[in-house]
Amino acid sequence: MGTFDAAEYDSRLTRTRARMAGEGISDLFVSDPANIYYLTGYDACSFYVPQLLWISSTEPLHLFLREIDASSAWLTANLAPDQVFGYPETYVQCADRHPLDWVADIIRPRLPADAVAAVESESPHYTLRAHHALTAGLGRSLQPSPRLVNWVRAIKSSAEIEVMRTAARITERVFEVALDAVRPGVRQCDAVAEIYAAQIEGVPDAGGSYAAIPPIVLAGASTAFPHVPWSDEPFVADEAVALELAGARARYHVPLTRTMYLGTPPATLAALADVTGEGLDAALATMRPGVATGAPADAWTEVIARHGYVKKSRVGYPIGIGYAPDWGEQTMSLRPGETIPLEAGMTFHVMIGMWLDGGGYSISETVLVTEDGVECLTIVPRGLICS
Amino acid sequence: MGTFDAAEYDSRLTRTRARMAGEGISDLFVSDPANIYYLTGYDACSFYVPQLLWISSTEPLHLFLREIDASSAWLTANLAPDQVFGYPETYVQCADRHPLDWVADIIRPRLPADAVAAVESESPHYTLRAHHALTAGLGRSLQPSPRLVNWVRAIKSSAEIEVMRTAARITERVFEVALDAVRPGVRQCDAVAEIYAAQIEGVPDAGGSYAAIPPIVLAGASTAFPHVPWSDEPFVADEAVALELAGARARYHVPLTRTMYLGTPPATLAALADVTGEGLDAALATMRPGVATGAPADAWTEVIARHGYVKKSRVGYPIGIGYAPDWGEQTMSLRPGETIPLEAGMTFHVMIGMWLDGGGYSISETVLVTEDGVECLTIVPRGLICS
Structure with a gap:
């Protein structure tokens, strides 16, 4: 049943x-x-x-x-x-x-x-x-x-959290595969094929579901465009590749975003990655029961403003069951001015896309709000991934 | 552009x-x-x-x-x-x-x-x-x-037909992979992972798009249920497996359905496959410009009635561009009583699902209406595929 x-x-x-x-x-x-x-x-x-x-x-x-x-x-x-x-x-x-x-x-x-x-x-x-x-x-x-x-749906039961933990293990496996598959000379579609296969294969004791949103793989100039499809072109050396990919199990999603650089990154991108990482840390550090959904966005904005950056779009949304076209729950947004209090058992995709012209950088974590903070559901190293 | x-x-x-x-x-x-x-x-x-x-x-x-x-x-x-x-x-x-x-x-x-x-x-x-x-x-x-x-969108331009021919080559490749991947002892999710990879990898000169509908892989008792997801369970010997899978290119879909039997099929299933094949042939033989969309359904119904079968659902719909949740164009249905005349350049997924309790059988072709008949866009052998 x-x-x-x-x-x-x-x-x-x-x-x-x-x-x-x-x-x-x-x-x-x-x-x-x-x-x-x-x-x-x-x-x-x-x-x-x-x-x-x-x-x-x-x-x-x-x-x-x-x-x-x-x-x-x-x-x-x-x-x-x-x-x-x-x-x-x-x-x-x-x-x-x-x-x-x-x-x-x-x-x-x-x-x-x-x-x-x-x-x-x-x-x-x-x-x-x-x-x-x-x-x-x-x-x-x-x-x-x-x-x-x-x-x-916002507050997850322990049974739901267990399913999401399984999805998170699939997400980790998907990133293992993706970070290996994305290489200069490989057609983008061939790397995405490996990513899809990893999503569905899942882990030995739990197969994956299809995700509500296809793999988002943004290479080079496309890192400025959040939702465009991959192409048939090969990845090339010295370009950034942003990956927003979910593991899914029984329709529950655990998305994660990381950005790779195929070579030695330019100083501007490395700096952007550092600031974004600092901002993400600051956002996550605010999140615990009773805190408003605006707080992580404010903390994020404060950090990047100090470094001269601006971002107008929200930095996260509730996550769980999804069917196309969305894996978000479409209720709350982590956005300045939002006042809804966080509660234990909520799950968010804290998604930070800096889709900047000439070189974007994106990073995210899917988190569970606990009694005294948040827990990241996946363990994948943060920061710009250079290969 | x-x-x-x-x-x-x-x-x-x-x-x-x-x-x-x-x-x-x-x-x-x-x-x-x-x-x-x-x-x-x-x-x-x-x-x-x-x-x-x-x-x-x-x-x-x-x-x-x-x-x-x-x-x-x-x-x-x-x-x-x-x-x-x-x-x-x-x-x-x-x-x-x-x-x-x-x-x-x-x-x-x-x-x-x-x-x-x-x-x-x-x-x-x-x-x-x-x-x-x-x-x-x-x-x-x-x-x-x-x-x-x-x-x-119903009548395709020559440029669209060219894209669909490329999608059809991807569909053929997907079936090569699928017929090899579906074997007793293989987890259903692992076979579907290979199918997804083939859809996205495409062919050497053309990568695939994600399909608007996930791979439909119905094993054993599930052959009675048109749209249920695959499972983590392994395929087993002596069961039927229905596969409804699309190649897609630039959002244009060419779906195809075939049914496998993992062993020597029971006589009832072989008989159902024969009748269904005869009915599909009869339906396709009616299709040409000027003929009503009801005609292929009538021809189909006449054949299966002669053999004592009944099917209430339609036997096809227009196909082309798709985003989730549908790859059909949602305009016409190949269904008794329908009067819209076929025109050259229309494309249909002629989809015959006999989702019978205790042993279903499904088969389809994606066809282009030509000046004097229809052309099947893919070449994949018809009939029950035994392995």
Whole structure:
């Protein structure tokens, strides 16, 4: 029945319902595949068609999938067969009817007239048309609810942390492979092929999951561009290569970023690496329960300002379950001015990208907030890696 | 400047604007990353935050990205720097403001009062909240437009077909590797690692892109479940393994499905494979310009009905550019009752999944509709592959 036991799922649902109650919501329609996985364990690459989880305050969970996928949920999810509904194939990608027409017909008679029903308003994979179909079919409007389940996911259980520790071992293995594979003369795609293989092979006692974001491998001038794809060109001597790579296990991600230099680095890059490392240390040193999410960003900014650098983008975000296109939880940002207090059990990807024209440098750690600080989940040497 | 020349992009935009005009739309807001890539060449794994392409009947294209990604578009897209706008980092994943608030402020003064403005209503990655921000910021409602650019993508140019032929060579290489890697005693994840590596390594003169859908490797009982992930367990002797794998190049996909049997197949599976093969042949034989998209499905259904089989799900869909979560174009379906006529230059993944309890069998071909039939883009032997 998957990675977690029934008690874990009960706890997740109880905390979700408590949060719903706190916001005055009786019924929530969840479509984010990461949230569906979190609450049910349903894991399949089937979310290119509409999927919906109905969390009711009075009924058990109902999961609506395409008919050909419903049996997969009977197999893999923490749900009884009568909690899973498959909409007919004739509703898939049609101009004149939508899967949620069918879904709404099931829900409507079971939804109390006085229900306060809400829908995830920031879910990817929940389209405008899906929303029109659901509201028309239910004959009522739905309150927008941004990321309610994402917030429940913020604090990890011990079972989740155990899975992330396994993912972290995969990340370490991925970096062993990557640091060896990236060499002058090797086509970028060939090195990325080795990286992918290491991600999926995992470690001897635990295979890897596919990551929600492809390997980010930025060579030379591309170190200035955070999200561009690798190329077919070979790496060349005397260029920097930034690597942002995740190990993943059971959909939980532990990303890590390091920058290599293929030769003797120019003094400007070495200096940037030193300042960035000092800033990262300062940011991590602030993080402990009760401290605001703005604090690590402030500490970072203070260090680099002293050295004459500026960075406008955030320095981290919560990390855990991910499906494409994101492995972040999209709730908090480590950014000046943010006031949400850190809590023990939260996990963050503290990601510092200095995507500077003419020579960028990136470094990150995935950390667990502990009772009195943070613990880095992976052990990979910091600093500019010269080869 | 990427894979295609400026004339190719001009042609794509001209055909898009013609289709808009035909539907009485003056301005279209595009958020599907596949459509943004199709029209501009912008390719980055940055679509976990809002992105928007404004197609105006009077203005040049405007592409709105997160500030840290804007320079990537200057580098990779067929756009001038003043066509790319980066919204500030302070709008990323905030409770009290949305990137499209900022975007709407740019667009509002430039959008004529009499514009008929529409928005992609079936785009993944365009959330309900994004829509509320855009409509509120523009101070007007937006007409829902389902998949207008997806439809423009249906007929491939010769340049696109050339890219897909390269992807097809990668697919062939992926199957060489996969058929060798899947063996009793090998952990499923280790075989999938080799498959991933082959996808990305590509061929000597062309590296691969990451596919929009992970390798689908269904072993044993999982052959009944179309989209479940592989496991850490080893393959065992005397089980079937279905492989649905794509080669991809410059975001164009050529998927292919074959089923292996690790031993001497039971007579029931061999019979199912024969019938399915006959049905696939019959479906492909119907396909040529002018024939309805329902025809191949009818031919398929007629063959399997004669042998006592039933299949409710569609037998194919258009294929080309893809970003997670889908490599299909989500326009047509090869399904009984569908009436859209095939045209030369269309490409389909003719995908037949018989996900039967107790022993499924799947097979597919990616085909190009030619002047007088179809051409299979890959050459991989059909039929049940026994090893």
